[in-house]
Structure formats: C-alpha cells, structure tokens
Amino acid sequence: xxxxxxxxxxxxxxxxxxxxxxxxxxxxxxxxxxxxxxxxxxxxxxxxxxxxxxxxxxxxxxxxxxxxxxxxxxxxxxxxxxxxxxxxxxxxxxxxxxxxxxxxxxxxxxxxxxxxxxxxxxxxxxxxxxxxxxxxxxxxxxxxxxxxxxxxxxxxxxxxxxxxxxxxxxxxxxxxxxxxxxxxxxxxxxxxxxxxxxxxxxxxxxxxxxxxxxxxxxxxxxxxxxxxxxxxxxxxxxxxxxxxxxxxxxxxxxxxxxxxxxxxxxxxxxxxxxxxxxxxxxxxxxxxxxxxxxxxxxxxxxxxxxxxxxxxxxxxxxxxxxxxxxxxxxxxxxxxxxxxxxxxxxxxxxxxxxxxxxxxxxxxxxxxxxxxxxxxxxxxxxxxxxxxxxxxxxxxxxxxxxxxxxxxxxxxxxxxxxxxxxxxxxxxxxxxxxxxxxxxxxxxxxxxxxxxxxxxxxxxxxxxxxxxxxxxxxxxxxxxxxxxxxxxx
Amino acid sequence: xxxxxxxxxxxxxxxxxxxxxxxxxxxxxxxxxxxxxxxxxxxxxxxxxxxxxxxxxxxxxxxxxxxxxxxxxxxxxxxxxxxxxxxxxxxxxxxxxxxxxxxxxxxxxxxxxxxxxxxxxxxxxxxxxxxxxxxxxxxxxxxxxxxxxxxxxxxxxxxxxxxxxxxxxxxxxxxxxxxxxxxxxxxxxxxxxxxxxxxxxxxxxxxxxxxxxxxxxxxxxxxxxxxxxxxxxxxxxxxxxxxxxxxxxxxxxxxxxxxxxxxxxxxxxxxxxxxxxxxxxxxxxxxxxxxxxxxxxxxxxxxxxxxxxxxxxxxxxxxxxxxxxxxxxxxxxxxxxxxxxxxxxxxxxxx
Numbered sequence: 001x002x003x004x005x006x007x008x009x010x011x012x013x014x015x016x017x018x019x020x021x022x023x024x025x026x027x028x029x030x031x032x033x034x035x036x037x038x039x040x041x042x043x044x045x046x047x048x049x050x051x052x053x054x055x056x057x058x059x060x061x062x063x064x065x066x067x068x069x070x071x072x073x074x075x076x077x078x079x080x081x082x083x084x085x086x087x088x089x090x091x092x093x094x095x096x097x098x099x100x101x102x103x104x105x106x107x108x109x110x111x112x113x114x115x116x117x118x119x120x121x122x123x124x125x126x127x128x129x130x131x132x133x134x135x136x137x138x139x140x141x142x143x144x145x146x147x148x149x150x151x152x153x154x155x156x157x158x159x160x161x162x163x164x165x166x167x168x169x170x171x172x173x174x175x176x177x178x179x180x181x182x183x184x185x186x187x188x189x190x191x192x193x194x195x196x197x198x199x200x201x202x203x204x205x206x207x208x209x210x211x212x213x214x215x216x217x218x219x220x221x222x223x224x225x226x227x228x229x230x231x232x233x234x235x236x237x238x239x240x241x242x243x244x245x246x247x248x249x250x251x252x253x254x255x256x257x258x259x260x261x262x263x264x265x266x267x268x269x270x271x272x273x274x275x276x277x278x279x280x281x282x283x284x285x286x287x288x289x290x291x292x293x294x295x296x297x298x299x300x301x302x303x304x305x306x307x308x309x310x311x312x313x314x315x316x317x318x319x320x321x322x323x324x325x326x327x328x329x330x331x332x333x334x335x336x337x338x339x340x341x342x343x344x345x346x347x348x349x350x351x352x353x354x355x356x357x358x359x360x361x362x363x364x365x366x367x368x369x370x371x372x373x374x375x376x377x378x379x380x381x382x383x384x385x386x387x388x389x390x391x392x393x394x395x396x397x398x399x400x401x402x403x404x405x406x407x408x409x410x411x412x413x414x415x416x417x418x419x420x421x422x423x424x425x426x427x428x429x430x431x432x433x434x435x436x437x438x439x440x441x442x443x444x445x446x447x448x449x450x451x452x453x454x455x456x457x458x459x460x461x462x463x464x465x466x467x468x469x470x471x472x473x474x475x476x477x478x479x480x481x482x483x484x485x486x487x488x489x
Numbered sequence: 490x491x492x493x494x495x496x497x498x499x500x501x502x503x504x505x506x507x508x509x510x511x512x513x514x515x516x517x518x519x520x521x522x523x524x525x526x527x528x529x530x531x532x533x534x535x536x537x538x539x540x541x542x543x544x545x546x547x548x549x550x551x552x553x554x555x556x557x558x559x560x561x562x563x564x565x566x567x568x569x570x571x572x573x574x575x576x577x578x579x580x581x582x583x584x585x586x587x588x589x590x591x592x593x594x595x596x597x598x599x600x601x602x603x604x605x606x607x608x609x610x611x612x613x614x615x616x617x618x619x620x621x622x623x624x625x626x627x628x629x630x631x632x633x634x635x636x637x638x639x640x641x642x643x644x645x646x647x648x649x650x651x652x653x654x655x656x657x658x659x660x661x662x663x664x665x666x667x668x669x670x671x672x673x674x675x676x677x678x679x680x681x682x683x684x685x686x687x688x689x690x691x692x693x694x695x696x697x698x699x700x701x702x703x704x705x706x707x708x709x710x711x712x713x714x715x716x717x718x719x720x721x722x723x724x725x726x727x728x729x730x731x732x733x734x735x736x737x738x739x740x741x742x743x744x745x746x747x748x749x750x751x752x753x754x755x756x757x758x759x760x761x762x763x764x765x766x767x768x769x770x771x772x773x774x775x776x777x778x779x780x781x782x783x784x785x786x787x788x789x790x791x792x793x794x795x796x797x798x799x800x801x802x803x804x805x806x807x808x809x810x811x812x813x814x815x816x817x818x819x820x821x822x823x824x825x826x827x828x829x830x831x832x833x834x835x836x837x838x839x840x
Contacts (some may be wrong), residue, residue: 167715
C-alpha cells in the first residue's frame with residue numbers, strides 16, 4: 001500500500017552513512033582527525049545557542065579528507081529488531097484504518113516491510129513508516145535491506161493521500177492520532193514533492209521539519225519559525241546502507257559528522273515532540289547504527305566474465321581508486337570530499353545546504369539536542385562514495401540523473417530526457433546487464449507528457465546529469481572491462 | 490408483486506430494481522423513443538420489484554439506499570437529449586401515520602430522508618460527453634455518513650402509502666418557485682413516472698421521461714470519518730474520464746487537498762497541479778462557479794451555478810436546503826452547453 005508509506009521516512013535518508021568499527025563510549029572524541037576538519041568541528045561544537053558564526057563560510061566543512069569520528073557501541077542484532085519494531089516514528093495512520101485500506105486495495109493482510117506497528121500517544125496502535133520506505137528494495141525476489149528505493153514515488157501530494165485516509169477514522173483516539181500525523185504531513189507537503197519517481201526529497205524534508213521544531217524543547221510548531229525550504233526540492237538518489245562501515249560522515253556533502261547514531265534520529269523529527277522522547281529513542285539508536293554498519297552489498301546475480309573483470313580491475317585502480325578506494329588491497333576508501341568546481345555535478349543539493357537558509361538549518365541542528373553529540377557541517381562539494389554493490393544502485397550520481405553505469409562512464413551518451421520502464425524490480429528482465437542499470441527509454445526533450453512522472457528530465461533545476469566525466473577517455477574495450485569489474489564490487 | 494405490503498423474503502441483499510418499460514413515455518417523440526429503447530435493451534425484463542426487506546425488519550441489514558435514475562427530455566427544446574441519473578441514498582424510517590407496523594419498527598441507521606451520498610450524471614447524446622458529480626464520504630466507497638445534521642436534498646421525501654396497490658413513492662421538492670421534482674412508482678402499472686419541472690429565469694421546463702429505482706441494503710457502515718471527499722467525474726471523451734477529488738476536514742481545520750487523474754481506456758494517469766477553484770457571490774449559499782483544471786491538460790472545466798436558478802439565497806422556504814443546478818461550460822468551444830445540468834446538492838457536505 002502506497003498511501004503514506006513513502007511519505008515520511010525519506011527523512012531516514014539522514015541515516016545513510018556511518019563510520020566503521022572503531023567505537024568508544026565518548027561521543028565527542030575524534031580519531032584521526034585532520035587539522036582543518038578538527039578545527040572546524042571543534043569550532044562548531046563549541047557554539048552556544050546564541051553564538052554567531054563570524055564569517056560566511058567558517059561553519060562549513062573543509063574539502064579533502066573527512067576525519068573519522070568515534071561512535072557509540074551498539075548491538076547489531078538488537079539494532080535489527082529495533083529497526084522493525086521500535087517506535088522511532090511514533091505517529092501515523094491508525095492501524096484499523098490502515099488495514100481497512102489494505103482490504104480496499106486488496107493487498108496482503110501483513111503490514112508492508114516498510115512499516116512498523118507502534119503505539120500512538122493516545123494508546124491505540126498506529127502504522128508508521130520505518131526506514132525501509134526509502135532504504136529497502138525488493139530485488140529479484142528478495143528484500144535487500146539498505147538498498148535505496150529508486151522507485152519510491154514522491155511526486156504525489158502526500159497530504160492529499162493522508163487526508164483521504166481521514167475519511168475512515170472513527171472515535172476520538174483515531175481522530176487525534178490521524179490529525180497529529182496529517183497536520184504535520186500537511187505542513188511539510190509543499191516542500192517534498194518531486195518531479196520524478198525515484199528521486200528523494202530527504203534534505204528538504206529535514207529542513208522543513210527543522211523549521212517547525214523548537215530548538216530547545218523539540219516541540220512541534222504549527223507555524224514555521226525558520227524560513228521554509230524551496231518548493232522545488234533538490235533530488236537525491238538514496239545511497240545504500242552497506243557503505244556505512246566505510247564512511248566517516250553521512251550524506252552527499254559529508255555534512256553529518258561526529259555521532260552518527262544521533263544524526264540518524266533526524267528520522268524521528270516528524271513525530272517526537274520532546275527531548276524525553278528523543279532520549280528514549282537515542283537509547284537504541286547506536287544498536288541500529290551498528291546493524292546498518294554490518295550490512296553487506298548483494299552479490300551480482302548474473303554471469304560475470306572474470307577474465308574481463310580482471311582487466312577492468314586494472315582500469316579501476318588507475319582511474320577510480322584514488323577517490324572511491326581500492327578493492328584490491330590498495331588505497332582504502334579515502335573519504336574524500338571533492339570540490340564542486342572539480343566534480344562539476346549538479347550543484348543544487350550542495351547549494352540548498354550551504355546557502356543562507358542552509359546555514360540557519362545547520363545552526364538549528366547544532367544548537368539543538370542533536371548538536372549535543374553530532375554536528376551538521378556541509379562542504380562546498382560532494383563526497384566520493386565507496387562503490388560497494390554499485391551495480392545495484394542505479395541510477396547514478398547523487399541526483400540519480402544517469403540511468404546506467406555505462407552512460408556514467410561515457411558522458412556523451414547520457415540521455416538528456418529518459419523514462420523509467422521498470423515497474424517490477426523483482427523481474428530480472430528489468431535489469432540491463434550490459435549497461436548496468438534499470439531499463440529505460442530515451443525521450444526527446446520537450447516532447448513528452450508533462451504528467452508522466454516516470455520521466456527524468458535533466459533540464460530541470462537540480463536534475464542535471466553533468467560532471468563526473470571520468471571514463472570518457474576510456475576506449476570501448478577498457479570501458480567494457482571496467483563495467484565488468486564493477487559487477488564484482 | 491406481493492400485495493399486502495410484505496414482500497417475500499429470499500432475494501438476499503442483491504440490488505433489486507423497480508423498472509418501467511418504455512411504454513409509459515407520454516410523448517413518443519422519435520428521439521425519446523430511441524432512448525427508451527436503449528433502456529429496454531439494457532433491462533430486457535422490466536418487472537417491478539422491491540427489496541425483500543422493504544417492509545420488514547432489517548436486523549441484519551441496517552444500511553439502505555435508494556437509487557433513482559431517469560431518462561428525460563425537454564419538450565420545449567428538441568436539442569436536449571440527455572440522461573440524468575440521480576443517485577440518492579438514504580435510510581428509511583416510517584413516517585407517522587403509516588399503516589405498516591413493520592416499517593415503523595425499522596432499525597435503519599438513519600433518520601428518514603437523510604442523504605448519505607449523491608451522484609449526479611448528465612449525458613449529452615449530441616456530443617457523447619457527460620459529467621458526473623459525486624459527493625460522498627468514506628473515500629467515495631459508497632458508504633454513508635452518519636452525521637448529527639442529517640442531510641437532505643430540499644424536502645425530498647419518501648412516502649409509503651399502503652393503500653391501493655400498496656406502493657406509491659414520490660419525491661417532491663417543494664422549492665416550487667425553482668424546481669419541482671416528482672418521481673412516482675405505481676406498482677399497479679409497474680412503472681415509474683417522471684415529472685421534473687425546472688424553472689430557469691422564470692420559465693418552466695417540463696421534463697418527462699422514464700426511470701427506475703434501485704433499493705439495496707447491507708451492513709451498518711462505519712461511523713463518519715473526519716474528512717469529506719468530493720469527487721467529480723467528467724467524461725471528456727467516450728473512453729476518457731477526468732476524475733478530481735477534493736478533501737476537506739469536518740472540523741474546518743487543516744488543508745483542502747485536490748488531486749486528480751485521467752482515466753483512458755481503464756488506465757489511470759495522475760495529473761499534476763490539479764486545481765479546484767470556487768467562486769461565490771456575496772449572499773449566496775453555494776459557489777456560483779467551480780473551475781476544475783490541471784497542468785498539461787488543455788481543457789479547463791467549469792461548472793456554473795447561476796445565482797438566479799436555484800436556491801442560492803439563504804432565505805429558502807422553511808429553512809430548507811435545496812439542490813443547485815449547475816451548467817457545464819464545454820472547454821472545446823467555451824460556450825455554455827444548453828441543457829447540461831448537474832444537480833449539486835451542497836447540503837451533502839454538511840453546510
């Protein structure tokens with residue numbers, strides 16, 4: 001049931017990346033911190049609630065290597081159980097209504113894997129979205145936990161969907177639970193509607209929630225206290241969780257630093273209305289982080305030409321490993337932030353976090369309960385991610401603008417306008433094993449149906465497929481070999 | 490038919506139709522006769538029957554609804570070739586003085602005459618286009634609402650008379666200065682006579698035609714939800730429908746949301762930027778114009794509710810709330826389409 005499953009947990013995208021196994025009980029101590037990053041982190045961490053930053057960009061993280069931060073220890077098994085059972089998102093649709101809708105739409109009686117049954121504030125059960133709304137995909141018949149949902153549909157007005165469910169609520173408790181959820185969705189709905197199926201509004205969602213939260217008490221504010229984000233949310237392709245064990249900071253801008261478990265609790269900003277609630281969730285957040293960090297990428301399920309892949313490994317080590325890390329015992333993943341001037345990919349995601357509004361959101365975060373352990377400090381560039389399981393994560397670039405790895409490595413072939421053809425990720429025929437990506441079709445710019453939400457138009461603001469031109473100078477043979485090797489990661 | 494008022498049990502909760510044949514048409518004008526033939530073709534065995542529980546207790550089935558539909562024509566204008574289906578759903582409770590004790594003991598969920606949903610469809614045979622306006626709760630699933638303020642269309646009433654042939658049912662809107670609707674079922678002749686008089690600009694248009702009534706029943710529906718949903722279905726081509734929904738909370742708080750989609754050959758495509766805009770003149774109780782549009786859709790549909798047509802003024806007789814006639818402006822020629830009317834009972838949304 002899609003009614004609201006995709007509505008709220010895109011903010012869990014905030015829980016993308018994490019550091020690896022080096023864990024201490026100190027949430028604030030840094031390990032292996034570079035001098036510049038340490039200075040930035042320390043300066044930001046020392047900010048009082050009324051403190052003002054002195055210069056326009058002193059709050060930003062420096063480019064280059066991202067330092068490693070110690071993380072609170074956690075139990076991965078308990079974390080898995082918490083992921084599917086705990087009420088870190090404790091508002092939603094009353095369970096009775098949810099099941100009635102399931103019946104109406106003739107879906108299974110079982111709750112979808114992307115939902116949790118939790119007890120709402122009135123004491124009745126409600127169905128809320130869990131992390132897997134955005135971080136889980138059923139792939140070729142198996143649920144892959146941590147694989148970003150590249151077909152989630154955020155193009156609808158989520159408020160319209162939730163309001164419709166309100167026609168079924170009964171009694172004071174159900175009405176209260178539904179209204180609490182619906183009011184918040186209505187408040188943020190204008191800022192999280194995307195142009196295209198598959199891309200995610202996580203960043204804008206977090207910003208809109210921050211605008212509606214009191215920095216001291218975390219109370220929900222019906223009227224936004226901070227400026228609201230753009231109604232054209234920058235698109236984000238959801239990174240996979242299994243890379244978290246390699247990453248020192250979360251998100252495309254590596255802006256989520258220090259204690260990642262607490263940073264992940266941005267997922268609770270929709271519903272948690274007090275510091276006490278957040279503290280309760282924070283008790284098991286390190287367990288969830290530990291579980292996410294334990295995940296492994298799915299193996300490529302189709303045939304691999306190992307001889308060709310061996311040739312491709314040479315190209316990878318020569319062309320890719322400096323930024324993305326070696327998978328052959330060479331340079332480990334370097335956690336490198338690449339300047340926007342160098343990578344030249346679409347800048348909108350970066351701009352939305354580093355402009356004046358972005359700074360106010362980061363200030364709120366760092367001055368709030370979240371900032372007691374974690375730090376929001378974006379950079380003027382994008383992180384080069386690890387490429388583990390990259391075959392499964394199409395489409396590519398941070399905004400999902402390039403449908404296949406083949407097109408990514410041969411920029412002149414990237415389609416300007418393309419359309420998803422896939423409706424079932426369980427169907428192996430939906431996957432293009434030659435180009436490595438989901439099947440799609442090229443369209444002519446300006447000649448498609450504007451109401452077709454499966455069309456990705458790279459001419460839209462934030463949707464450009466520019467940049468990351470590495471690979472354009474490869475010969476066809478070298479490129480084929482590299483693609484074959486990428487299947488093995 | 491069984492005389493004596495109590496009908497045989499055993500038909501279950503299948504919709505039971507009272508249907509008339511084409512023979513009752515008063516003016517066998519050729520075009521109308523064609524329409525009647527279409528009805529007859531659709532209902533090859535037009536016998537009049539009522540639901541089995543009609544005069545009986547309904548312990549298991551507390552939900553009733555009635556569907557009235559008709560083909561009518563305006564003898565004053567040969568251009569009018571349209572069909573009006575009017576679906577009115579309400580619970581039945583015997584009026585005082587009714588002779589049927591069983592009816593008096595009915596445990597219907599609603600007070601007599603309460604409207605729980607409405608659908609009005611007009612069909613223009615000349616252009617093969619039609620408009621449907623639906624107002625209903627419960628996600629437009631067809632379930633009724635139970636509200637403290639029972640809804641009604643005018644003083645629409647269901648009269649049950651046990652004399653003679655035991656069933657004369659009529660619906661009469663007393664807004665005589667504007668409209669008079671009288672629907673009668675005469676079980677003796679197994680026919681449903683339609684007399685619909687519409688007054689527009691002080692000119693009466695008498696509509697005659699044929700119709701049928703559907704009475705059904707079922708389980709008690711859920712209590713009312715927190716949201717009203719209005720649904721408009723506009724048939725923009727023989728195989729295309731524009732379907733627009735608007736939700737509003739009963740509390741008056743929260744957002745008003747509008748969404749819509751185009752349905753082509755059974756395939757739905759959502760629309761971006763769906764707009765439902767209303768204009769309401771001062772002193773009027775209802776919108777005077779509703780405009781439905783969407784991004785990327787060349788057509789913008791307007792439902793016009795002229796202030797001089799029906800009951801726009803608050804000072805309606807005896808405080809009754811009445812239906813409103815709306816004319817649809819065709820997007821293809823920007824001309825009001827004569828004869829296309831949509832009954833728009835604003836009272837259904839609890840005003």
